[in-house]
Amino acid sequence: MSTRDLVLAALFAAIIVVLGLLPPITIGFIPVPITAQSLGVMLAGVVLGARRGTIAVLLVLLLVAIGLPVLSGGRGGLAAFAAPTSGFLIGWVFAAFVTGYLSERLVSRSQSGLVQGTGFFLAALAGGVIVLYAFGITYLALITGLGFMQAFLGSLAFVPGDVIKAFVAALAGRAIMAGYPLLPQRA
Amino acid sequence: MNTLYVEGNSLLHRLSARVKLIALTATGIALIFIASPVPLAIAAFMAALLYASLRIGWRQSWLRLRPVFLTIFVVAVFAFLVSSAPEAATMLFRLTTLMLLAAAVTATTTIGDFIDEITLAARPLERLGLVKAADIGLSLGLVIRFVPEVVSRYRAIREAHAARGLKARPVTLAVPLIILTLKSADEIAAAIDARGVRGQN
Numbered sequence: 001m002s003t004r005d006l007v008l009a010a011l012f013a014a015i016i017v018v019l020g021l022l023p024p025i026t027i028g029f030i031p032v033p034i035t036a037q038s039l040g041v042m043l044a045g046v047v048l049g050a051r052r053g054t055i056a057v058l059l060v061l062l063l064v065a066i067g068l069p070v071l072s073g074g075r076g077g078l079a080a081f082a083a084p085t086s087g088f089l090i091g092w093v094f095a096a097f098v099t100g101y102l103s104e105r106l107v108s109r110s111q112s113g114l115v116q117g118t119g120f121f122l123a124a125l126a127g128g129v130i131v132l133y134a135f136g137i138t139y140l141a142l143i144t145g146l147g148f149m150q151a152f153l154g155s156l157a158f159v160p161g162d163v164i165k166a167f168v169a170a171l172a173g174r175a176i177m178a179g180y181p182l183l184p185q186r187a
Numbered sequence: 188m189n190t191l192y193v194e195g196n197s198l199l200h201r202l203s204a205r206v207k208l209i210a211l212t213a214t215g216i217a218l219i220f221i222a223s224p225v226p227l228a229i230a231a232f233m234a235a236l237l238y239a240s241l242r243i244g245w246r247q248s249w250l251r252l253r254p255v256f257l258t259i260f261v262v263a264v265f266a267f268l269v270s271s272a273p274e275a276a277t278m279l280f281r282l283t284t285l286m287l288l289a290a291a292v293t294a295t296t297t298i299g300d301f302i303d304e305i306t307l308a309a310r311p312l313e314r315l316g317l318v319k320a321a322d323i324g325l326s327l328g329l330v331i332r333f334v335p336e337v338v339s340r341y342r343a344i345r346e347a348h349a350a351r352g353l354k355a356r357p358v359t360l361a362v363p364l365i366i367l368t369l370k371s372a373d374e375i376a377a378a379i380d381a382r383g384v385r386g387q388n
Binding site: 074 | 293
């Protein structure tokens with residue numbers, strides 16, 4: 001791994017940490033406050049691609065594990081992995097990977113803006129919502145002894161917020177690809 | 188950046204990080220196999236005693252444990268409503284025990300000790316050619332070093348918005364923040380390579 005890739009991943013990890021410092025926003029029709037930190041996870045995949053995006057997220061989780069309060073709301077330490085919702089935290093790694101992998105496949109620089117935006121949106125939706133919730137809900141169901149159905153229903157309230165984040169990630173991903181492209185391209 | 192480590196000289200402070208991490212993992216696995224509320228309640232009580240022996244103080248402890256405990260509590264209430272009381276109690280005590288023990292390890296282990304253990308754990312991966320163990324400490328250091336920088340960039344972008352009378356929107360904030368931050372990667376990488384920090388590639 002080149003030093004530049006390492007630095008890019010570390011800088012993006014710092015961005016994800018800072019997004020967690022921002023106060024959560026409640027959007028009118030959604031009762032649950034949404035934090036910008038999981039937006040950062042989608043952005044890591046969209047901007048840096050699978051490999052570097054995954055490393056950026058792993059670095060954030062390592063910082064949490066070694067006792068730095070870098071999650072939104074000042075959470076941190078090993079106890080952050082003992083919550084019933086910790087599956088969503090572990091799922092971040094795979095969310096960033098899938099978002100990055102699909103972004104690399106679906107989006108290329110020669111496409112029109114609309115196609116790029118749609119590609120990024122699908123990638124962020126697949127990684128940051130479907131894969132993330134698959135991990136989060138499975139973990140919640142297993143650790144609490146709730147059925148899958150109950151765990152699924154209990155998590156539904158957060159889905160609209162995350163779909164909005166996938167949309168924001170797609171818009172931002174497109175703008176960054178125009179301004180400072182970093183995504184490794186694959187055929 | 189503040190860490191969650193607390194100075195002290197308790198038994199847990201003196202134990203090596205490796206012993207604590209192995210014990211925590213083993214307890215975590217054991218807790219999954221205990222499925223009745225009464226032994227788990229006793230375990231939670233003992234974990235609370237252990238945590239209290241660190242003398243972190245009620246207020247500080249509550250601030251530290253509140254976010255995770257509230258999540259556990261809310262999910263336990265949800266479990267009580269949709270399934271049964273013993274199920275909910277099992278989950279509540281199991282996760283509370285784990286949370287208290289994990290928080291106790293975090294409060295008594297320095298970041299340096301953690302990084303040493305992570306580096307050591309990465310050695311087998313290094314032999315497979317997957318990572319360079321020394322890179323882990325380097326990158327964690329880089330993240331900690333750059334968080335304040337990213338915060339000040341974020342503030343500057345907010346001010347630029349305000350100066351132009353623009354409403355702060357997620358996209359118009361995130362895009363310049365990411366581009367400005369990542370553009371410094373080349374310089375930082377060149378500085379690291381110039382100092383030979385990573386050795387020969």
